[in-house]
Amino acid sequence: MKNTKSKLLGIAALGLGALLLSSCTANFCSAEDRAAMLYPYEQGVTVYCAKEDVDAYKLTSAYTSLTDEDKAIFDSLSGQAIAGNENVYKYVPFTRGTSYPVFAAQKASFINSLIVSASNSGYVLPSVQYWAEVDNYVLANAVKKLQAEFPEASVSAITVNTVSTNVWAVNPYTEIDTDGKDAHPIELNLKDKNAGNSLLRYYGEDKFYKFNGDKYLEESNLAGWIKEMRASTKAGLGLDGTINNDFLQGYRSQVLANITTKKSCIATKTDTFGHYGSSSDWEIAIKSKDWGYAWSKGFLEGLLVYPIAWLIDTFAYGMDPALSGVGQILSIIFVAIIVRMTLMLLTLRSQIGQQKMQALQPQVAKIQSKYPNANTNQAEKTRMNMEIQALYKRNKISMFGPFIGLILQFPIFICVWDAMNGSAALSTGAFLNLRLSDPIRDVLFNVSGAWYTNVGGWWTALVLYLLMAVAQIAAVLVPNIIRKHNQKKVEKLYKNANQESQNKTMKWMTYGMVGFTLIMGFTLPSAMGVYWFIGAIISLSQNLITQAVVKAKNKNKGVR
Numbered sequence: 001m002k003n004t005k006s007k008l009l010g011i012a013a014l015g016l017g018a019l020l021l022s023s024c025t026a027n028f029c030s031a032e033d034r035a036a037m038l039y040p041y042e043q044g045v046t047v048y049c050a051k052e053d054v055d056a057y058k059l060t061s062a063y064t065s066l067t068d069e070d071k072a073i074f075d076s077l078s079g080q081a082i083a084g085n086e087n088v089y090k091y092v093p094f095t096r097g098t099s100y101p102v103f104a105a106q107k108a109s110f111i112n113s114l115i116v117s118a119s120n121s122g123y124v125l126p127s128v129q130y131w132a133e134v135d136n137y138v139l140a141n142a143v144k145k146l147q148a149e150f151p152e153a154s155v156s157a158i159t160v161n162t163v164s165t166n167v168w169a170v171n172p173y174t175e176i177d178t179d180g181k182d183a184h185p186i187e188l189n190l191k192d193k194n195a196g197n198s199l200l201r202y203y204g205e206d207k208f209y210k211f212n213g214d215k216y217l218e219e220s221n222l223a224g225w226i227k228e229m230r231a232s233t234k235a236g237l238g239l240d241g242t243i244n245n246d247f248l249q250g251y252r253s254q255v256l257a258n259i260t261t262k263k264s265c266i267a268t269k270t271d272t273f274g275h276y277g278s279s280s281d282w283e284i285a286i287k288s289k290d291w292g293y294a295w296s297k298g299f300l301e302g303l304l305v306y307p308i309a310w311l312i313d314t315f316a317y318g319m320d321p322a323l324s325g326v327g328q329i330l331s332i333i334f335v336a337i338i339v340r341m342t343l344m345l346l347t348l349r350s351q352i353g354q355q356k357m358q359a360l361q362p363q364v365a366k367i368q369s370k371y372p373n374a375n376t377n378q379a380e381k382t383r384m385n386m387e388i389q390a391l392y393k394r395n396k397i398s399m400f401g402p403f404i405g406l407i408l409q410f411p412i413f414i415c416v417w418d419a420m421n422g423s424a425a426l427s428t429g430a431f432l433n434l435r436l437s438d439p440i441r442d443v444l445f446n447v448s449g450a451w452y453t454n455v456g457g458w459w460t461a462l463v464l465y466l467l468m469a470v471a472q473i474a475a476v477l478v479p480n481i482i483r484k485h486n487q488k489k490v491e492k493l494y495k496n497a498n499q500e501s502q503n504k505t506m507k508w509m510t511y512g513m514v515g516f517t518l519i520m521g522f523t524l525p526s527a528m529g530v531y532w533f534i535g536a537i538i539s540l541s542q543n544l545i546t547q548a549v550v551k552a553k554n555k556n557k558g559v560r
Contacts, residue, residue, distance in 0.1 A: 025305055025418040026297040028289055029265035031216040035209030036284040038217070040277030041258040043107040043204065046077075046135040047177045048160055048170040051089045054078050062093060062104065070096065070128075076235065077132045081170065082143055085156050088170050092132045093178070101128050105177045109278060114254055118247055126243040129236025130229065134207070137225045139170065142203035153196075161186070163196030172201040172282075185282050188272045205284075208255075217252055264427030264437055265289070266309040266419065269317070273424040275435055286424045300415055308419035311335050316425045325431035332420070332436075332527055336534035339416060344542055346408050352546060353397050358483050359551065363391055420527045433457035436527040440465050443526070461526060468529045471536035472517040479543045 029037075047053075057063055066074060074092065081090040093104035100119045102112055115125060146153055146168060153166050161171040163186060175183035186198040209216045210224070217223075229242040243251065264274060265286055272283040294306030312331045320327020368374065371384040392398075420426055427437040434443060434457025443461040454460060521532060 025414065026301050027263045027265070028294070028297060028301070028422050029263055030287065032205070032209055033265045033284075033286055034259065035207075035216045035220070036205040036286070037259040037262055037274075037276055038208045038255055039200075039204040040282035040284065042110050042207075042255055043172065043200065044135040044138065045094070045103040045105050045108040045111060045131045046090050046092050046139075047105050048081055048088055048090050048139075049176045050087070050160060053176065054089050054091045057091060057093065062095060066095070070094075073128055073236070077129065081139060082155065082158060085158050087157075087159050090135075092128065092135075094128055100125050103131070107177055110254075110258075114251060117254075118250060121250075123247045123250070124244055126247060127236040127241035129234070130242050133229055133234070133237060134222065134225060137221070138204060138207050139199065141206050141221060142199040145203045145206070146199060158199070161198075163198065165195060167196045168202075169196070169198050170200060172198045172204070185277075188283060188285055190270060190272060190285060217256065263422050264424050266294075266306065266313075266422040267424035268310055268313040271424070273323075273428040275428070275437070280435075283428060300411065301418075304412065304415035305419045305422065308335060308339070308416055309423045311338065312419065312423045313425045323425055323429045325429040325436070328426050328429060328436055328527070329431050329530060331425070332530045333534050335416075336531045337538065339412065340535050340538040340542075343409060343412060344538075352549075356395060356397050357392070358547075360391060360395060360397070364388055367391065416531065417524075417528055420531065421525060423527070426525075426527045430457060432460040434460040434464070434526055436530070437525055439523055439525055440529055441522050457526075461529075464526060464529050464533070465521060468521050468533040468536070469518055471533050471540070472521065473514055475536040475540040475543070476513050476517065478540060479547070482544075482547065 063071070063074065074094070078091040079089060080086070081088040094101045095104065096102070097116070097119075100115050102115075111131065118125060143155060143158075147155065150166075150168075153168055157167050159167060159169045161169045161174055161176060163169050169186060171177060172185055173183035174186060186201055188201055189195045189197055207222050208220045210220050226242060226248070229237045230239055232238055232242075259276075262274075262276075267273065267286045267288050270288045271286065273286050274283055276282040276284055289306070291302065291306055295302030312328075312335055315331030315334050316323060316327040318327075319330050367384060367387045370387075371377075371380040374381040374384045421437075427435075430436075433454050438457075438461075440461045443456055443458050444465070446456050447458050448455050517532075521529060524532065
């Protein structure tokens with residue numbers, strides 16, 4: 001019972017060690033990348049539209065049911081959105097909850113949930129004017145940046161949500177925000193910026209970033225705007241209406257919670273990547289990272305993580321420049337082959353040594369049978385170990401060979417894991433509706449619609465997990481089954497308590513590895529699941545081939 005507990009604790013420690021080491025490698029996301037990730041989740045409360053849409057809203061019950069005080073607030077926040085532009089108007093649709101405002105814009109769902117949570121906690125809430133004023137700052141900053149970066153783009157020609165050459169829109173979506181849930185985001189065009197774009201898609205991230213600094217959120221443009229609003233004498237602002245420090249702290253932590261696990265920022269070329277926002281429909285601009293940047297993040301990042309991510313990018317773009325999903329799958333397969341072949345070359349002597357040790361089991365068992373009390377008699381155990389070591393030495397086998405293989409494989413596995421988590425190319429597109437950056441577990445628990453529609457790629461994830469699990473189990477168990485079969489005759493000839501104890505330990509370790517594989521595979525990103533599937537097939541093939549080669553060599557040469 002004591003030995004069983006020790007083995008279980010050892011397996012648990014192995015799993016915990018893997019989880020800890022997997023979080024040791026650095027995150028490649030820059031402050032600007034983080035800011036770009038944040039904005040799709042918190043786009044404010046203001047609806048940008050045509051003038052007639054504001055007039056039409058004032059005829060709805062949502063407006064007429066407001067109190068006179070709230071109507072006055074609504075009217076003060078409505079009107080022309082950009083000075084010198086007659087195309088874009090704005091309004092802030094809201095109603096009143098029990099003690100707090102509820103904003104009607106589709107994009108305001110995050111702010112609404114935050115307000116409810118803060119109200120339930122007894123925090124003083126910012127005014128409606130505060131949220132609207134933040135949006136004013138964001139848009140004003142975007143117009144200013146547009147004029148500086150694209151002087152040929154006319155401010156007076158900015159539209160609500162249609163773009164063309166040198167004509168920009170305000171809205172991030174192809175329809176106005178009240179219908180934004182069903183609209184598609186305006187695509188970021190980084191290759192031909194003069195083709196027109198959305199101001200808020202292109203510059204909205206400035207809300208959470210300040211370009212003369214290297215930090216986001218806390219030291220951002222928003223932080224500076226809050227200081228100005230606290231000193232403002234405008235109605236609804238000042239110290240009473242502007243967000244206070246308690247609410248601000250909760251706001252920051254909740255905004256950051258949206259991207260805490262996001263780390264897909266390793267890109268070899270500047271492009272748009274990912275699935276961000278509450279509807280997972282935003283691609284954001286990620287700046288390219290070079291090898292020097294990787295080395296600045298750490299030794300393993302420069303030595304292994306970035307080169308592996310570079311290979312993924314190179315193969316994916318080479319086979320599918322649109323990154324629609326197929327290219328990424330093929331790139332993972334090629335990277336898995338390259339990594340596993342490299343590992344095979346590095347650990348070939350270790351693998352051959354292991355197979356030689358298995359081939360020597362009859363001789364080992366014969367020695368062990370001479371010392372039946374080795375488990376309890378220290379002198380017998382010492383003499384037995386000396387004979388076994390002498391046997392291994394005569395056949396040029398290192399006792400530390402298997403450990404060298406493990407020492408090499410484990411950090412490489414962690415770096416592959418981190419490269420695939422960090423690869424921007426793998427965070428975009430989908431294969432049979434399965435996004436490769438999504439953990440298999442999350443996809444399987446998010447079943448919606450008829451099964452055959454494969455919404456979210458849940459059955460693709462299920463098939464992938466089953467293939468990976470079967471391949472991993474086979475890679476671990478098949479070699480052991482062959483080894484056990486080969487030892488049957490030996491066990492009949494040379495029964496030994498010490499050998500039986502070793503076999504039990506080996507059995508526990510094998511089952512532990514299988515269980516660890518199945519659990520880890522369930523939590524892995526889908527991309528890593530593909531890698532493990534291919535890696536397991538290669539590992540099994542390598543093991544079987546090595547066994548066959550060593551068996552043939554021993555048969556021809558004999559063992560000493």
